[in-house]
Amino acid sequence: MPPTSPTPAFELTRPHTAPLDPPPLYADLREKSPVTRVTLHGGRLTPWLVTRWEDARAVLGSPAFSTDPSLPGAPQDREGQQRSPRGFFQQYDGSVHTMMRRTLTREFMVKRVDALRPAIARLTDELLATMSELSGPVDLVEHFSLPLPSLVICELLGVPYEDHTFFQEQSKTLVDRTATAEESLKAFANLGEYLLGLVRAKRTAPGDDLITRLAGQVDEGGITDQDAADLSAFLLFAGHETTANMIALSTVTLLENPEQIPRLFGGPDQVAVAVEELLRYLTIVHFGLRRTALEDVTVGDVTIRAGEGVIISINVANRDPEFFAAPDDLDLARADARRHIAFGYGVHQCLGQPLARAELQVVMPELFRRLPDLKLAVPLEEIAFKQDTSVYGILELPVTW
Ligand code: HEM
Structure with a gap:
């Protein structure tokens, strides 16, 4: 089918009226031109955009x-982007990965x-107890959705939570599309340096934590x-920014669809399905997964040549009507929500x-159980959504109960 228009810019801004849906242009492209060229960086790059669920899986698999x-031709977030050290293994292929x-x-x-669930439940409980003592509109991001996954990943890794301002700042730079390649590399380096200090400290004062176990793997060689x-820096970053946004966005989504909140109280199986649906519906990694073809490959009706870049829009693919009803x-x-590629x-x-x-399975039911009258303190249109980050989310979420 012919493309709908001259090459569109890959632009993620969503209308204020539909902040929980991918930008409407992409649903149109998925239907009319599912593997199509888009422009990045003012037209200096023209990677392919893949928007159908089946094509997305074909490329990612x-x-x-x-x-x-x-790689030359890679559809970089930031021009001039270099590869991070191999501990950030998402950027590596083959044997290093x-x-x-x-x-x-x-x-x-x-x-x-699963053995961490009691700790997650305890931290959820503590944060909600503290938050519910506050009065007036409270920012759910500051008091709950950001600290919870940060505390969990700190406990798993063995990182002191007192340092959260530092590592949250670095993570913010890493997902900020307006940060330069140098700023992003510097943020990686800052995290790496901080964690190197911790790896060495664990040698003299080992704990029951992931960093201590990684230090053990160093001693065994490899x-x-x-x-x-x-590796620890990568986990620290990947482990809180994503889940934090997912909690805040899920809260808004449920408040917008209150008739579905009781599904959270139907026991573990129902909660598991509900969480899969929230993951599918929101697909917070909205900036597309990035790949470069190493050889000529046919995807759908298009031959992608070796060296060409591809953006796989998993949030648009997860709304593909060929795979998900309505x-x-x-x-x-939704029984088949787990087929999502979030x-x-x-x-x-x-x-x-x-x-x-x-x-998510622990936190979401507990939040609505503890605060059954939870509501947004401002209209949906006034909430500051993160349009300019590779992970979609919410900057501030004023709520009352
Ligand atoms: C709701 C929360 C999360 C979402 C939606 C999410 C999403 C994703 C996606 C889409 C990828 C694939 C990247 C690609 O193919 O290029 C990925 C990779 C990764 N994620 Fe997550 N993530 C979440 C939470 C986490 C957490 C909690 C951790 C760790 C504690 C984590 C660690 C990683 C790592 C290490 C990779 C790289 C895997 C590899 O390249 O082999 N993520 N994540």
Whole structure:
């Protein structure tokens, strides 16, 4: 089918009237031109945009595409972007990726993560108890949705929570699309340096935590102190910014669809389905997953040539009517919600997804159980959504109860 217009810019701004839906242009492209050229950086790059669920899975599942942002033709977030050190293994393919990811797989096995549920429940309880003593409109982001995943990842890693202002600032830079390549590299380096200090400190004062175990892997050979620090930095960043936004956005989504809130109280199976639907519906990684073709590959009706960049729009793919009935409706009982690709697909599929699921499954029911009269303190149109970050979210969420 012919494209709808001259090459559109890859632009994410959503109308104020529909802040929980992907920009309308992309639903149109998915229907009329599902693999199409878009422009980035004022037209200096023209990567392909993939918007259908099936095509998205085909690209993400194929070894013919690389995640290295420094390849010529890579559809970079920031011009001039270099590759981060190998501890940030999402940016690596093949054996380096496998080797680095393997150092962490045991940590994120479902059984292991399930053992963290009591700690997640305790932290949720403590934060809600403190917050519910406040009066007047309260910012849910500041008092609940951001501290909760930060506290959890700190406990898992063995990072002192007192340092949260520092690492939250670095994470903010990392997801900020307006930050330069240098600023982003500096934020990675700052986190890496901070964690290197902790890796070394754990040698003399070991704890029952992930950083201590990574330090142990260094001693057995295979990875270096710097790898252990960079791996921990990657987790610290990936582990709180995403889940924090998911909690805040899920809260707004449920307040906009209050008839569905009782699904959160129907027991673990219903909660699990509800969380999958929230993940599908919101798909917070809205800036697209980025790949570069290493060889010529046909996707849909289009041949993507070696060296060309591809943006895989997982949030648009998760609203594909070919795979999800009435995809723009929130349905917390949707039986096939788990087919979403909000955590990606293929070898880079989110390593932390068992933890993200555990947190959301504990937190969302508890929030509405404790505060049954929770409501937004301002109209939806006045909420400051994060349009300019690679992870969609909310800057400030004033609520009352
Ligand atoms: C709701 C919360 C989360 C969402 C929506 C999410 C989403 C994603 C997505 C879409 C990817 C794939 C990137 C790609 O293919 O290029 C990814 C990768 C990754 N995520 Fe998550 N994530 C979440 C939470 C977490 C948490 C809690 C952690 C760790 C504690 C984590 C750690 C990672 C890591 C290490 C990778 C890289 C995997 C690889 O390249 O092999 N994520 N995540």
